[in-house]
Amino acid sequence: xxxxxxxxxxxxxxxxxxxxxxxxxxxxxxxxxxxxxxxxxxxxxxxxxxxxxxxxxxxxxxxxxxxxxxxxxxxxxxxxxxxxxxxxxxxxxxxxxxxxxxxxxxxxxxxxxxxxxxxxxxx
Amino acid sequence: xxxxxxxxxxxxxxxxxxxxxxxxxxxxxxxxxxxxxxxxxxxxxxxxxxxxxxxxxxxxxxxxxxxxxxxxxxxxxxxxxxxxxxxxxxxxxxxxxxxxxxxxxxxxxxxxxxxxxxxxxxxxxxxxxxxxxxxxxxxxx
Numbered sequence: 001x002x003x004x005x006x007x008x009x010x011x012x013x014x015x016x017x018x019x020x021x022x023x024x025x026x027x028x029x030x031x032x033x034x035x036x037x038x039x040x041x042x043x044x045x046x047x048x049x050x051x052x053x054x055x056x057x058x059x060x061x062x063x064x065x066x067x068x069x070x071x072x073x074x075x076x077x078x079x080x081x082x083x084x085x086x087x088x089x090x091x092x093x094x095x096x097x098x099x100x101x102x103x104x105x106x107x108x109x110x111x112x113x114x115x116x117x118x119x120x121x122x123x
Numbered sequence: 124x125x126x127x128x129x130x131x132x133x134x135x136x137x138x139x140x141x142x143x144x145x146x147x148x149x150x151x152x153x154x155x156x157x158x159x160x161x162x163x164x165x166x167x168x169x170x171x172x173x174x175x176x177x178x179x180x181x182x183x184x185x186x187x188x189x190x191x192x193x194x195x196x197x198x199x200x201x202x203x204x205x206x207x208x209x210x211x212x213x214x215x216x217x218x219x220x221x222x223x224x225x226x227x228x229x230x231x232x233x234x235x236x237x238x239x240x241x242x243x244x245x246x247x248x249x250x251x252x253x254x255x256x257x258x259x260x261x262x263x264x
């Protein structure tokens with residue numbers, strides 16, 4: 001019988017989401033690095049140039065989706081790592097909800113920042 | 124049937140001589156993952172200076188004297204930050220390449236070449252990182 005090498009439950013929604021976000025992030029993170037370090041250079045950054053990019057709806061949407069997927073993938077990865085290390089019971093529940101709260105704060109702050117550049121008055 | 128492996132604690136460093144390629148891949152993927160999520164929180168915190176900057180006068184923004192531009196330019200002026208950025212690139216590239224390898228393994232592709240693909244991830248990470256140094260360090264001196 002074929003052996004599976006993953007420690008995650010097969011068929012689990014979180015297992016699948018972790019991999020779907022991974023595939024998306026592979027492409028978008030490469031694009032992000034390429035655009036902001038090789039096309040533009042980090043030391044030439046200015047508010048107006050960042051705003052110019054973020055005012056384009058396609059770029060804004062891509063960056064918000066990037067933020068959502070990166071936060072999910074990263075925080076879920078941390079949670080999986082801790083569970084792998086033997087996190088159980090009440091500690092597991094407390095850490096899970098702390099991570100959820102941290103994710104919400106990160107996403108809200110990221111969207112506020114994107115809105116500040118895009119000129120969307122929701123920040 | 125799915126099966127979980129008890130890999131023991133990675134903090135038990137005395138075990139490192141027993142590790143094979145797959146274990147190193149697992150450890151490096153975990154380590155780079157921790158670095159990347161830590162960086163994501165820091166990154167958003169630094170970029171958040173755009174929120175107060177957005178209230179600045181147009182002339183201030185055009186001159187680059189707003190808090191966001193000043194924060195980024197000051198940080199990028201530090202050699203330490205530039206070196207850390209190269210480190211971040213190395214960490215991100217390894218996590219991406221090894222992650223792509225893991226996706227293939229999960230799909231059952233290349234199961235026989237798992238060791239080779241891990242070594243390839245390491246070599247490619249090194250090559251991309253070294254090739255990127257001039258771009259990342261440009262203007263730091």
